[in-house]
Amino acid sequence: MKPRKTGAYSPNMKPKFQAVAGFILLLIPYISFSADLSIQPPPGSLDKFYSERGKTSEWIEQMRQINKTFGAVFIDMDREDWGKALQSGKDFGLAYQKASKMVPEWKDLFDLDAAELFIASIQSQDAEKTVQLSKKLGETCSHCHQKYNISVWARYHWPSTQTIKVLDPIDEKEVEYNPFMHRLSSSFRNISIHFDQQKYNESWKAIDIFSKRLRGLRSVCSKCHVTEWSKNSTTVKDYFVGDDMIDALQEIKKSFASGSPDTKLFQKNMEYISKRSCKMCHLIHQPPAIIQRAWSENP
Known part of the structure; x- marks a missing residue:
């Protein structure tokens, strides 16, 4: 035809x-x-x-x-x-x-x-x-x-964060995800507060607390990204809670140890962590979490 x-x-x-x-x-x-x-x-x-x-x-x-x-x-x-x-x-x-x-x-x-x-x-x-x-x-x-x-x-x-619990390495107690994130945010903020007040010893201690909690956050990634965590050479933790974040904090501590804290270096490294870790992770994960929370509060 x-x-x-x-x-x-x-x-x-x-x-x-x-x-x-x-x-x-x-x-x-x-x-x-x-x-x-x-x-x-x-x-x-x-x-x-x-x-x-x-x-x-x-x-x-x-x-x-x-x-x-x-x-x-x-x-x-x-x-x-x-x-x-x-x-x-x-x-x-x-x-x-x-x-x-x-x-x-x-x-x-x-x-x-x-x-x-x-x-x-x-x-x-x-x-x-x-x-x-x-x-x-x-x-x-x-x-x-x-x-x-x-x-x-x-x-x-997007698995719900409401089912996730995290071991807080500071008091060694298991807490729900949202309270842990508030603690993480507070410990990061304290680094800058003490630095601005020229309380460098306190800022140093705040870095140690934040570093431990940031490492603790890695366990959260593995709860959802199981395959990526176990099989890939570059894992999800390298994107938001990788060693580059810990290295940035170590640079700040070296500046403290020199006896002459470098304000520009401090601001640069804190900004790096804020943008590359906190902000980027939030941009990806917060929108679905907000939607899920709205559904649970207004069924």
Whole structure:
């Protein structure tokens, strides 16, 4: 069967379809949000697909199947292999339909009629109609991602700090994560307070306290980053609580020991720790923690 003349495929249009498919797929993660964005918890029926920590979710695997089969349609069209394009379209339809049944609360976010028409347009080799329907289907993906991507990440990909306890090396007592972080922050701040007051012995002691607590924080990283901690040569602790932080503190202590504390060196090293350890870690970990806390306080 030859392609229909209206909206038909031709060799001159070859690059078009892969480009269109790529454009639609690239748009899916880059979604716009309204000014009154509200991040609601994902439905409870999704929990079963994320029950085994460390294993790729069955839901994610299904999303990948949708993505792959959708893109394959346009690759096959570029090759003028309408038979394979139809098979890819049917595979997409099955994957899309299966996903629509996995989370009952989300079934209305799927446009099954558009999926059927998409397959029919491939069967009739109506390239123009196929592209139109692919955009409509892409919008259903974007709409769902806009509503739920962030909440799914916050619930399933970021373990709650509320379950974490840390051994404070100063009093050798186990405390919850949040109180420990307050103690860590206070001990870091005390270094500068004593330095500004020219109480260098007290500042030295504060450095020792902060150093011990910073090292103690490394155990927290391993509670979530198990694989990275045990298998990689460069582990997660090297990013925020690495030896470079301890070295910066040691430089300050050497300045104290010289008898002439160097204010510029002190400020430089304290700023290094503040930005490279505290700030960078907070930028990554605090947003999901704030979302989780809001959900727990307003169920």
